[in-house]
Amino acid sequence: MSLDALADRLREFAAARDWGPYHTPKNLVMAMSGEVGEVTELFQWLTPAESANAMADPKLAADIADELADVLLYLVQLADVLGVDLIKAANDKMDRNEHRFPKPGDVTG
Amino acid sequence: MSLDALADRLREFAAARDWGPYHTPKNLVMAMSGEVGEVTELFQWLTPAESANAMADPKLAADIADELADVLLYLVQLADVLGVDLIKAANDKMDRNEHRFPKPGDVTG
Amino acid sequence: MSLDALADRLREFAAARDWGPYHTPKNLVMAMSGEVGEVTELFQWLTPAESANAMADPKLAADIADELADVLLYLVQLADVLGVDLIKAANDKMDRNEHRFPKPGDVTG
Amino acid sequence: MSLDALADRLREFAAARDWGPYHTPKNLVMAMSGEVGEVTELFQWLTPAESANAMADPKLAADIADELADVLLYLVQLADVLGVDLIKAANDKMDRNEHRFPKPGDVTG
Numbered sequence: 001m002s003l004d005a006l007a008d009r010l011r012e013f014a015a016a017r018d019w020g021p022y023h024t025p026k027n028l029v030m031a032m033s034g035e036v037g038e039v040t041e042l043f044q045w046l047t048p049a050e051s052a053n054a055m056a057d058p059k060l061a062a063d064i065a066d067e068l069a070d071v072l073l074y075l076v077q078l079a080d081v082l083g084v085d086l087i088k089a090a091n092d093k094m095d096r097n098e099h100r101f102p103k104p105g106d107v108t109g
Numbered sequence: 110m111s112l113d114a115l116a117d118r119l120r121e122f123a124a125a126r127d128w129g130p131y132h133t134p135k136n137l138v139m140a141m142s143g144e145v146g147e148v149t150e151l152f153q154w155l156t157p158a159e160s161a162n163a164m165a166d167p168k169l170a171a172d173i174a175d176e177l178a179d180v181l182l183y184l185v186q187l188a189d190v191l192g193v194d195l196i197k198a199a200n201d202k203m204d205r206n207e208h209r210f211p212k213p214g215d216v217t218g
Numbered sequence: 219m220s221l222d223a224l225a226d227r228l229r230e231f232a233a234a235r236d237w238g239p240y241h242t243p244k245n246l247v248m249a250m251s252g253e254v255g256e257v258t259e260l261f262q263w264l265t266p267a268e269s270a271n272a273m274a275d276p277k278l279a280a281d282i283a284d285e286l287a288d289v290l291l292y293l294v295q296l297a298d299v300l301g302v303d304l305i306k307a308a309n310d311k312m313d314r315n316e317h318r319f320p321k322p323g324d325v326t327g
Numbered sequence: 328m329s330l331d332a333l334a335d336r337l338r339e340f341a342a343a344r345d346w347g348p349y350h351t352p353k354n355l356v357m358a359m360s361g362e363v364g365e366v367t368e369l370f371q372w373l374t375p376a377e378s379a380n381a382m383a384d385p386k387l388a389a390d391i392a393d394e395l396a397d398v399l400l401y402l403v404q405l406a407d408v409l410g411v412d413l414i415k416a417a418n419d420k421m422d423r424n425e426h427r428f429p430k431p432g433d434v435t436g
Contacts, residue, residue, distance in 0.1 A: 003112065013207065017212065022263050024160050024161050025152060026152050029145075032145060033149055034255050034262055037256060037258065037259070039138055040142055040255065044245055044248035044251075045240050045245060064191060065198040066202060068187065068188055069198035071180075071184055075180055078177065082164050084164075086178070090178040093179065103126065138248075139244075139371035140371045140372075142251055143364050143365075143368040143371055146363065146365060149360050150357075150364070153360075153361055221414075227421055231421065231424065234430045235428060242375040242378050243370060243379060245375065247363075247367055247370045257359070257360075258360055270352060272409065273410055286405065286413060289359075291417055294417075297395055299379070305333065307396035308399045308400055308403075309336075310396065311400060321343045
């Protein structure tokens with residue numbers, strides 16, 4: 001399933017509940033930021049090594065998947081109301097990153 | 110192009126630069142959070158109406174696409190190192206949301 | 219009561235509970251960030267005008283005071299473990315801001 | 328110098344530049360959040376041990392003090408426009424924390 005299909009699902013969900021007026025870009029930025037805060041809270045006291053093993057704990061794993069989903073849902077809605085093609089924007093950024101950070105030994109960059 | 114293909118591209122990019130040791134979940138959560146902070150800065154002084162029209166300004170539109178891309182890139186890398194299927198997690202969350210917030214008039218919820 | 223007194227109280231509180239090892243700057247940055255996420259969630263769906271009137275709702279007012287307190291508590295602890303004098307740093311920054319953004323009509327800036 | 332004096336200075340600074348209309352609580356929450364994002368970026372790739380030694384690097388130390396100052400400046404302005412007494416709110420929260428997390432061996436909590 002693609003991000004486009006997810007955006008469609010979210011658009012229909014919001015329309016059926018008349019939530020459109022709340023979904024200004026400004027509000028959606030804040031909602032996404034709040035969800036990232038919840039992800040942060042799951043990891044704040046873990047050491048890096050503990051964070052790498054976080055999915056071994058079933059309760060924590062479910063919470064992490066749930067909060068990452070929330071970040072994606074608001075990011076997709078935000079991009080949708082703004083008309084940003086997220087996949088294209090991400091690949092454009094990677095093109096620039098590949099130029100900016102050449103591979104070690106790559107003299108053609 | 111799918112999120113899986115984007116995850117592959119990011120994994121190869123990081124491996125070629127030996128950045129793997131930096132990409133603990135804890136660090137990637139912080140990196141994603143920092144990028145959301147940059148999105149927030151683009152919208153902080155805009156009214157909701159101005160935010161809805163933000164893409165009409167070509168410079169701002171490019172900055173927004175760029176920063177949303179950065180959020181997606183770290184979100185995809187974070188999910189990848191954790192082994193979370195983002196699209197599945199997002200749809201699971203939407204299934205729960207549809208149950209939690211029934212449509213007006215829906216008595217079967 | 220000053221920020222120094224608050225820092226003392228927080229230092230004693232953490233020491234009595236052996237929380238020192240968790241209070242690395244990295245972890246405290248994340249904890250502060252998580253609390254800012256909670257503040258954000260209180261304001262995300264409010265219009266600017268509603269946000270200006272938020273304290274008129276006693277439940278919301280209590281939640282806002284509580285979450286702002288949490289941000290301050292982690293900010294003070296973070297500055298304390300790093301050895302940053304917050305009040306001095308803030309006034310130094312204001313000195314620079316006054317130079318950077320001269321008052322309208324101020325030709326001496 | 329107290330937080331009250333800092334709030335006075337910020338209020339005068341904003342008034343002299345007619346920035347009041349931008350300083351809704353909603354906007355100030357976002358501005359504070361953006362600054363926390365900048366703090367986060369300074370620490371995101373550091374190990375916890377490196378973060379504990381961050382102030383040994385003069386350039387990084389200056390950046391950290393500067394960004395922590397920005398967080399405090401927006402937090403103080405936000406509390407000021409809302410009418411929240413930050414020091415009181417923080418001590419109220421500490422009173423509750425001392426009750427919620429009794430000291431080891433404290434049977435009176």
